[in-house]
Amino acid sequence: HKNVGILAMEIYFPPTCIQQETMEAHDGASKGKYTIGLGQDCMGFCTEVEDVISMSLTAVSSLLEKYAIDPKKVGRLEVGSETVIDKSKSIKTFLMQIFEKCGNTDIEGVDSTNACYGGTAALFNCVNWVESASWDGRYGLVVCTDSAVYAEGPARPTGGAAAIAMLIGPDAPIVFESKIRASHMAHVYDFYKPILDSEYPVVDGKLSQTCYLVALDSCYKILCNKYEKLEGNQFSIADAAYFVFHSPYNKLVQKSFARLVFNDFTRNASSIDESAKEKLAPFSSLSHDESYQSRDLEKASQQVAKPLYDEKVQPTTLIPKQVGNMYTASLYAAFASLLHNKHNTLAGQRVVLFSYGSGSTATMFSLKLNEGQHPFSLSNIASVMNVQEKLESRNELTPEKFVEIMKLMEHRYGAKDFVTSKDCSLLAPGTYYLTEVDSKYRRFYAKK
Numbered sequence: 001h002k003n004v005g006i007l008a009m010e011i012y013f014p015p016t017c018i019q020q021e022t023m024e025a026h027d028g029a030s031k032g033k034y035t036i037g038l039g040q041d042c043m044g045f046c047t048e049v050e051d052v053i054s055m056s057l058t059a060v061s062s063l064l065e066k067y068a069i070d071p072k073k074v075g076r077l078e079v080g081s082e083t084v085i086d087k088s089k090s091i092k093t094f095l096m097q098i099f100e101k102c103g104n105t106d107i108e109g110v111d112s113t114n115a116c117y118g119g120t121a122a123l124f125n126c127v128n129w130v131e132s133a134s135w136d137g138r139y140g141l142v143v144c145t146d147s148a149v150y151a152e153g154p155a156r157p158t159g160g161a162a163a164i165a166m167l168i169g170p171d172a173p174i175v176f177e178s179k180i181r182a183s184h185m186a187h188v189y190d191f192y193k194p195i196l197d198s199e200y201p202v203v204d205g206k207l208s209q210t211c212y213l214v215a216l217d218s219c220y221k222i223l224c225n226k227y228e229k230l231e232g233n234q235f236s237i238a239d240a241a242y243f244v245f246h247s248p249y250n251k252l253v254q255k256s257f258a259r260l261v262f263n264d265f266t267r268n269a270s271s272i273d274e275s276a277k278e279k280l281a282p283f284s285s286l287s288h289d290e291s292y293q294s295r296d297l298e299k300a301s302q303q304v305a306k307p308l309y310d311e312k313v314q315p316t317t318l319i320p321k322q323v324g325n326m327y328t329a330s331l332y333a334a335f336a337s338l339l340h341n342k343h344n345t346l347a348g349q350r351v352v353l354f355s356y357g358s359g360s361t362a363t364m365f366s367l368k369l370n371e372g373q374h375p376f377s378l379s380n381i382a383s384v385m386n387v388q389e390k391l392e393s394r395n396e397l398t399p400e401k402f403v404e405i406m407k408l409m410e411h412r413y414g415a416k417d418f419v420t421s422k423d424c425s426l427l428a429p430g431t432y433y434l435t436e437v438d439s440k441y442r443r444f445y446a447k448k
């Protein structure tokens with residue numbers, strides 16, 4: 001089947017957020033640490049009436065409605081998430097409520113979990129299904145949903161929350177270049193969730209940054225090699241219009257792109273001009289391991305990369321800077337930012353994406369875009385997602401209120417026998433919310 005890829009997208013993030021500048025002051029961090037140091041503007045979070053299930057219910061029902069998709073026409077539904085609410089019952093089964101109502105229970109797929117990578121695994125499963133002999137002609141649907149929350153401390157400002165739904169099928173405006181794909185998977189303890197009665201991860205922040213960059217380098221090298229074998233010429237950053245990264249916080253995205261530039265330099269690629277070569281030359285003798293520790297290299301490569309970053313990466317950063325790390329949804333929120341900012345000029349362009357999940361699992365892959373046909377067109381996807389209005393209509397809460405909500409959520413995590421406030425006053429019409437968890441841990445949701 002030809003041109004299999006993403007036909008439609010919808011994004012949902014909570015209407016509640018906190019300004020990074022305010023949080024910085026409240027936490028007693030030095031001024032600029034979260035905003036300039038981490039590169040973040042604002043952080044979205046769920047209050048006690050929202051969770052990964054309600055957000056995904058909202059994203060899926062909104063996608064079906066806004067693109068007028070008959071729920072009977074969905075044949076596979078895959079969820080990526082690392083927010084564990086139940087160790088057995090998948091989030092996918094909660095979403096079946098939408099489809100059962102319409103008489104469709106014939107839907108394959110369950111949840112995929114490995115840190116921020118689950119969404120990419122779910123996406124590949126759906127694309128592979130449509131490309132396979134088992135495809136029955138119906139749509140695939142991928143949902144990435146996460147609430148990223150950290151214990152008090154340096155990682156707390158790198159939280160976030162969102163759900164993204166993506167419809168998969170042939171003749172898509174966003175097509176997978178399935179041959180241009182490279183993975184790096186390894187056994188590392190950079191970020192993990194061994195404490196099963198807490199929502200918070202155990203995280204070695206510094207190690208996680210290095211693991212991310214090691215995976216990035218490895219994927220890029222393999223991707224370049226595969227491309228060269230396939231196309232007969234060298235791949236460099238000049239061969240893609242945009243680079244989209246999993247975005248735990250923006251500074252890491254800046255460092256990542258600089259790393260690709262450094263890779264191109266060491267490969268003697270044509271994307272690197274004479275002045276850049278001069279600036280990076282002092283670092284050509286660094287060993288691979290040393291190159292991750294050198295602050296001077298980090299600075300020099302970020303400086304060299306800056307004009308290209310502004311052109312090829314900056315348009316992808318809006319939602320991750322405004323909402324924070326959305327774990328599995330983070331990469332696709334960055335891609336949604338690109339569609340939002342550049343949908344008019346993306347036809348014919350190649351976009352390279354890098355997905356990273358701690359532990360670790362990572363894949364770099366390529367998409368080729370075309371305008372598509374209504375309702376599955378780039379411009380319609382941008383208008384359905386309505387990113388600007390969603391961002392602008394959010395409510396900023398105080399750090400005190402945020403801390404209070406985090407405390408309540410710690411208490412509620414894994415708990416039973418409670419009703420929520422059912423206060424949906426801040427939620428947009430059509431948003432699902434949690435009303436009750438009964439004495440048998442069964443969860444109940446309502447739609448505003």
Ligand code: ACO
Nearest residue numbers: 030031032033036037038154155158205206208209212248
């Ligand atoms: N003004 C400007 N910049 C500042 C200031 C200031 N006042 N203070 C600090 N900075 C800079 C630092 O120099 C640093 O930038 P640099 O790396 O370019 O030098 C940046 O702000 C962060 O400061 P650190 O001291 O490195 O921050 P800290 O170690 O306290 O926490 C960390 C950062 C490790 C990322 C933490 O937030 C964390 O653990 N987050 C979760 C882990 C994570 O997201 N990992 C990414 C990959 S894995 C995943 O996706 C979950």
